[in-house]
């Protein structure tokens with residue numbers, strides 16, 4: 406049996422948008438994993454506020470990746486959120502494996518939020534050419550990530 410969801414978008418547009426969404430999907434899965442890794446391994450002064458803020462990044466990314474994957478299905482493409490696919494295609498730099506100080510955590514997470522925001526903006530540009538509904542969903546996703554980027558940058562900034 407095959408499943409072919411119908412959608413008003415022309416097939417070529419749906420394919421282009423789905424490819425862009427697949428890139429956002431692996432980015433958000435990886436961001437959710439990075440933020441959990443950071444949440445567990447951060448230590449030092451202001452530990453608690455950073456530890457808690459990182460879980461907001463996890464929850465936001467998890468909410469967003471589900472929207473993205475389900476939009477792909479609506480456009481007729483099976484989302485690929487498998488670990489091997491994420492590892493091979495995520496644009497985010499690998500996260501350190503050890504305990505990290507608050508300051509290095511803030512820097513490392515900021516860098517990856519910036520990479521994620523850039524990846525989503527690239528997908529917004531593709532969606533904008535073909536599909537305002539997906540474009541709107543991606544814009545909504547990008548906003549809290551850029552807000553979190555600002556907050557991590559502000560927490561990391563030297564006085």
Ligand SMILES: [Fe+2]
Nearest residue numbers: 444445456460
């Ligand atoms: Fe926790």
